[in-house]
Amino acid sequence: PFPVSTRHYSSARAADIRNGDFSALKVQQGRLMDTLHQTCSFGTGKRWGSGPTETGMSRLALSDADKQARDWFVETTEALGCKVTVDAMGNIFAVRPGRRGGPATFAGSHLDTQPSGGRYDGILGIQAGIEMLNVLRDHQVETEYPIGVVNWTNEEGARFPMSMSSSGVWAEDIPLEQAHNLQEVGGGTATMRSELERIGYLGSTPASYRSMPMAAHFELHIEQGPILETEQQKVGVVKGVQAYKWFTVDVNGRDAHTGTTPLKSRADAMLLAARLITHSHRLATAHGALASTGILTLSPGSTNTIPGHVRFTLDVRAPADATVEAMEADLKRDFAALAAGDDIDGLLAHSTPGKPLSVDFRTDFVSPATVFHPDCIAAVRASAEAVTGSAGLVRDMTSGAGHDSVYASRRCPTSMIFVPSKNGVSHNPEEYTSSEDCAIGAEVLLQSVLRYDRLRAA
Amino acid sequence: PFPVSTRHYSSARAADIRNGDFSALKVQQGRLMDTLHQTCSFGTGKRWGSGPTETGMSRLALSDADKQARDWFVETTEALGCKVTVDAMGNIFAVRPGRRGGPATFAGSHLDTQPSGGRYDGILGIQAGIEMLNVLRDHQVETEYPIGVVNWTNEEGARFPMSMSSSGVWAEDIPLEQAHNLQEVGGGTATMRSELERIGYLGSTPASYRSMPMAAHFELHIEQGPILETEQQKVGVVKGVQAYKWFTVDVNGRDAHTGTTPLKSRADAMLLAARLITHSHRLATAHGALASTGILTLSPGSTNTIPGHVRFTLDVRAPADATVEAMEADLKRDFAALAAGDDIDGLLAHSTPGKPLSVDFRTDFVSPATVFHPDCIAAVRASAEAVTGSAGLVRDMTSGAGHDSVYASRRCPTSMIFVPSKNGVSHNPEEYTSSEDCAIGAEVLLQSVLRYDRLRAA
Numbered sequence: 001p002f003p004v005s006t007r008h009y010s011s012a013r014a015a016d017i018r019n020g021d022f023s024a025l026k027v028q029q030g031r032l033m034d035t036l037h038q039t040c041s042f043g044t045g046k047r048w049g050s051g052p053t054e055t056g057m058s059r060l061a062l063s064d065a066d067k068q069a070r071d072w073f074v075e076t077t078e079a080l081g082c083k084v085t086v087d088a089m090g091n092i093f094a095v096r097p098g099r100r101g102g103p104a105t106f107a108g109s110h111l112d113t114q115p116s117g118g119r120y121d122g123i124l125g126i127q128a129g130i131e132m133l134n135v136l137r138d139h140q141v142e143t144e145y146p147i148g149v150v151n152w153t154n155e156e157g158a159r160f161p162m163s164m165s166s167s168g169v170w171a172e173d174i175p176l177e178q179a180h181n182l183q184e185v186g187g188g189t190a191t192m193r194s195e196l197e198r199i200g201y202l203g204s205t206p207a208s209y210r211s212m213p214m215a216a217h218f219e220l221h222i223e224q225g226p227i228l229e230t231e232q233q234k235v236g237v238v239k240g241v242q243a244y245k246w247f248t249v250d251v252n253g254r255d256a257h258t259g260t261t262p263l264k265s266r267a268d269a270m271l272l273a274a275r276l277i278t279h280s281h282r283l284a285t286a287h288g289a290l291a292s293t294g295i296l297t298l299s300p301g302s303t304n305t306i307p308g309h310v311r312f313t314l315d316v317r318a319p320a321d322a323t324v325e326a327m328e329a330d331l332k333r334d335f336a337a338l339a340a341g342d343d344i345d346g347l348l349a350h351s352t353p354g355k356p357l358s359v360d361f362r363t364d365f366v367s368p369a370t371v372f373h374p375d376c377i378a379a380v381r382a383s384a385e386a387v388t389g390s391a392g393l394v395r396d397m398t399s400g401a402g403h404d405s406v407y408a409s410r411r412c413p414t415s416m417i418f419v420p421s422k423n424g425v426s427h428n429p430e431e432y433t434s435s436e437d438c439a440i441g442a443e444v445l446l447q448s449v450l451r452y453d454r455l456r457a458a
Numbered sequence: 459p460f461p462v463s464t465r466h467y468s469s470a471r472a473a474d475i476r477n478g479d480f481s482a483l484k485v486q487q488g489r490l491m492d493t494l495h496q497t498c499s500f501g502t503g504k505r506w507g508s509g510p511t512e513t514g515m516s517r518l519a520l521s522d523a524d525k526q527a528r529d530w531f532v533e534t535t536e537a538l539g540c541k542v543t544v545d546a547m548g549n550i551f552a553v554r555p556g557r558r559g560g561p562a563t564f565a566g567s568h569l570d571t572q573p574s575g576g577r578y579d580g581i582l583g584i585q586a587g588i589e590m591l592n593v594l595r596d597h598q599v600e601t602e603y604p605i606g607v608v609n610w611t612n613e614e615g616a617r618f619p620m621s622m623s624s625s626g627v628w629a630e631d632i633p634l635e636q637a638h639n640l641q642e643v644g645g646g647t648a649t650m651r652s653e654l655e656r657i658g659y660l661g662s663t664p665a666s667y668r669s670m671p672m673a674a675h676f677e678l679h680i681e682q683g684p685i686l687e688t689e690q691q692k693v694g695v696v697k698g699v700q701a702y703k704w705f706t707v708d709v710n711g712r713d714a715h716t717g718t719t720p721l722k723s724r725a726d727a728m729l730l731a732a733r734l735i736t737h738s739h740r741l742a743t744a745h746g747a748l749a750s751t752g753i754l755t756l757s758p759g760s761t762n763t764i765p766g767h768v769r770f771t772l773d774v775r776a777p778a779d780a781t782v783e784a785m786e787a788d789l790k791r792d793f794a795a796l797a798a799g800d801d802i803d804g805l806l807a808h809s810t811p812g813k814p815l816s817v818d819f820r821t822d823f824v825s826p827a828t829v830f831h832p833d834c835i836a837a838v839r840a841s842a843e844a845v846t847g848s849a850g851l852v853r854d855m856t857s858g859a860g861h862d863s864v865y866a867s868r869r870c871p872t873s874m875i876f877v878p879s880k881n882g883v884s885h886n887p888e889e890y891t892s893s894e895d896c897a898i899g900a901e902v903l904l905q906s907v908l909r910y911d912r913l914r915a916a
């Protein structure tokens with residue numbers, strides 16, 4: 001395995017690499033970061049500081065900016081010797097041949113961002129995959145099996161409201177039709193399918209693990225939380241992902257005049273929505289869960305009309321599936337009670353009860369708690385300890401966020417690598433991870449993939 | 459006064475009219491209602507029943523549909539012998555000459571509607587003005603002084619968020635520049651001025667009572683509340699209008715990931731906004747006031763991003779100015795306290811306190827309590843009793859809604875006429891007033907204007 005050219009190495013060094021000492025295969029931090037920041041010109045977002053890279057990203061899935069990033073990805077991976085396949089969800093698989101055939105071991109993540117996101121979420125994982133290809137070429141490393149980099153479509157679920165929608169289709173956990181028909185948030189009429197067609201990324205390969213099998217999936221990602229920074233550690237070995245569900249709640253009242261409708265005659269959908277959102281926070285506290293409303297629209301939307309309809313999203317998370325289920329049951333029960341006029345939040349003791357309203361509760365997306373594969377976890381831990389030189393700088397973690405690795409793990413051995421997020425901030429233009437930490441993460445990714453490749457051969 | 463053609467009347471009947479018995483001057487209910495419903499093809503809104511007129515209206519100020527209605531108004535009043543003047547706010551004044559010169563006695567209201575409004579709010583007042591011109595022509599009545607019909611621009615304040623903005627400029631209570639620069643709600647870039655230009659209604663006459671003085675202003679309007687219907691009465695003699703203020707509240711938190719940000723680390727602008735809206739309802743109850751949120755936008759607007767910014771409107775009303783002032787003071791004090799983390803709503807006893815946020819409070823519009831003119835009130839009462847034939851079917855009222863008569867009353871004697879609203883519903887497609895009641899209202903309007911004309915001559 002790993003025949004390394006003698007132009008680069010003494011035979012002793014080549015033997016080290018063959019024996020699993022990858023220390024000669026160094027990620028080039030400058031190249032990695034230059035490339036990352038250059039490609040952030042595709043969909044530059046809000047400025048938050050005065051420095052040239054102190055802007056966030058706004059690269060919604062399947063937007064024009066996403067197309068630019070995709071075109072760049074295809075061109076770059078082809079130039080690095082990969083064969084590129086685009087599937088029916090626009091997932092892009094770039095595969096570099098190995099000594100033998102068979103499914104590739106993949107590094108994967110996503111190039112789409114939140115509407116007001118940062119430069120690292122998803123992007124770092126892809127750029128580290130590209131850097132991996134660069135390092136393998138620099139050192140003329142031939143792997144046992146093919147090595148791939150995959151860019152998954154609409155991981156964020158920000159534009160089309162199912163996170164990880166396209167790895168979900170690949171895993172055959174989300175029906176293709178359902179994903180294709182997802183409509184963009186914010187009232188537009190575009191669907192995933194129409195946008196895939198528009199930007200030229202509706203591929204002909206079926207979106208399925210059967211058509212594009214993977215030997216394993218490794219994903220480098222920023223932590224998006226505060227733990228590594230707080231604990232002054234460098235690398236998280238991600239053993240699993242917490243459970244979450246996304247809901248849409250419709251509150252149906254009655255449009256009425258703000259000036260002529262007494263409080264007691266109102267069916268004020270905005271007032272009830274406000275109570276429901278407040279109550280969801282109370283329930284989350286009681287359950288040790290999270291509840292968040294990120295989208296809310298009301299109609300008709302006029303200063304002097306009491307809204308007859310409000311629609312909002314609820315994102316509910318907890319480490320255990322049972323907690324999310326219990327939250328859901330409580331939310332449904334209590335929302336119906338509040339709509340009917342029961343004073344379970346104690347508000348009506350201090351204010352005027354209005355007329356009953358109705359509440360509809362729809363489940364949009366379910367991501368059960370996920371446990372990653374021990375072989376991949378072991379490869380990440382060994383690589384993290386090798387790269388940082390210290391087990392004390394490495395910790396096991398559970399991810400609070402969902403990732404394409406969740407769906408990948410249903411169909412192949414999978415694990416993830418986390419690097420520190422400044423102040424734990426993510427889904428925010430100010431999201432930041434130092435160049436040093438990005439490079440450490442990229443090197444852990446490279447080694448994890450190579451370790452797994454060796455493991456397969458053994 | 460009122461020389462009536464002998465082609466129509468015996469000299470005895472003509473003398474009756476001259477002496478203030480207007481019973482011969484009948485409104486034609488069929489013509490009034492046919493015209494009203496025909497012009498509702500300009501901006502037809504939501505269907506709520508199966509009948510041909512069972513749709514609401516969506517004719518936002520200065521939209522294409524509003525232009526169609528305006529063109530119709532100009533053409534129709536000119537055909538009825540009026541001289542039409544358009545001022546710099548797009549207010550359209552149609553004046554029918556009298557025996558003498560001088561300012562006209564006006565019937566006025568508005569042709570714009572809520573985004574999801576009904577067929578009567580504003581529209582009835584204008585159509586009754588047109589019917590008045592029709593009846594005067596039918597009977598060849600020559601009035602002592604000119605008689606006018608005025609269509610005021612953007613009364614609703616639904617598109618450009620100041621109600622009665624253009625009667626406000628006419629009264630010189632709102633600066634022209636401020637009104638011209640009002641931006642449409644919902645994130646568009648159009649301003650009142652740009653839309654006036656676009657649809658060709660930026661008139662050359664200054665928008666001022668000095669350029670277009672009025673002898674008096676009478677306005678027929680639907681009640682928009684339940685009192686007349688509940689009391690089984692037919693006509694409200696409107697003696698004044700309650701006070702109100704419009705505010706915009708900005709809640710500033712921090713965008714963050716819904717899955718990785720613990721409740722205690724959040725500055726969740728949507729959660730705080732929900733608490734503020736709920737609290738405003740509590741305060742309204744305590745003060746005997748009204749508080750309503752009709753518009754709310756959040757950003758960035760993604761299911762899995764905790765919103766860092768929420769903006770919402772607050773419409774606060776009460777009969778007395780002092781109550782509105784007291785509400786405002788309490789809202790400002792309590793909103794700041796809630797933002798800072800004080801548990802004045804008792805929520806935090808049951809839920810996880812997050813980080814402090816900031817709240818900005820802006821006043822957009824102030825309409826102090828208004829008292830109408832005794833002469834106009836008397837003219838309306840006498841006309842209402844004459845038309846209904848019974849003082850028991852007529853009552854004094856205070857308006858909960860604002861009307862252009864508020865600003866008119868600052869510069870000329872003014873009063874209003876209310877007719878019943880089915881179920882008290884308004885700012886809703888299902889807004890309904892029976893044809894019989896519309897015709898009664900129109901006849902009271904006609905008589906009120908003629909009575910005032912006689913009063914001026916006397």
Ligand SMILES: NC(=O)NCCC(=O)O
Nearest residue numbers: 155156163401402717762
């Ligand atoms: N990593 C990440 O932000 N993924 C988006 C899916 C989620 O909401 O957790």
Ligand SMILES: NC(=O)NCCC(=O)O
Nearest residue numbers: 259304613614621859860
């Ligand atoms: N009549 C009416 O609905 N006017 C709109 C102004 C207000 O908000 O009261």
